[in-house]
Amino acid sequence: MVRTAVVFPPVALVARVSGLPSKKDHTVTATFANDALSAELAAYNYAFCELELPWRWDATTLSQLKSVATDSDVVGAYVERSQAHLLRAYEKAFLRDLVLAARDRYRQETFGAAA
Numbered sequence: 185m186v187r188t189a190v191v192f193p194p195v196a197l198v199a200r201v202s203g204l205p206s207k208k209d210h211t212v213t214a215t216f217a218n219d220a221l222s223a224e225l226a227a228y229n230y231a232f233c234e235l236e237l238p239w240r241w242d243a244t245t246l247s248q249l250k251s252v253a254t255d256s257d258v259v260g261a262y263v264e265r266s267q268a269h270l271l272r273a274y275e276k277a278f279l280r281d282l283v284l285a286a287r288d289r290y291r292q293e294t295f296g297a298a299a
């Protein structure tokens with residue numbers, strides 16, 4: 185059996201081509217906004233971009249999700265409400281953990297040990 189490697193373009197290129205913000209855009213947003221919600225949105229949206237998920241949250245979406253779910257399960261609530269088709273192939277916990285890991289990497293890279 186012959187296996188073919190699939191090569192994806194770098195995340196920054198995907199972000200520019202798709203119109204999604206790049207990591208640099210999120211860093212600027214999070215750095216200049218003295219708002220914890222903006223920083224959190226930047227981290228989530230960067231995680232979605234890194235994982236090549238076509239999701240983009242705004243402040244209203246995140247606030248609504250936080251009103252119905254704990255901080256650690258806003259991704260799970262979003263998947264159940266808006267991306268339920270993914271639950272046929274993936275467990276909610278898997279998707280949540282994947283996004284949270286990417287979000288935490290962004291925080292670590294952007295804010296260092298203080299994140």
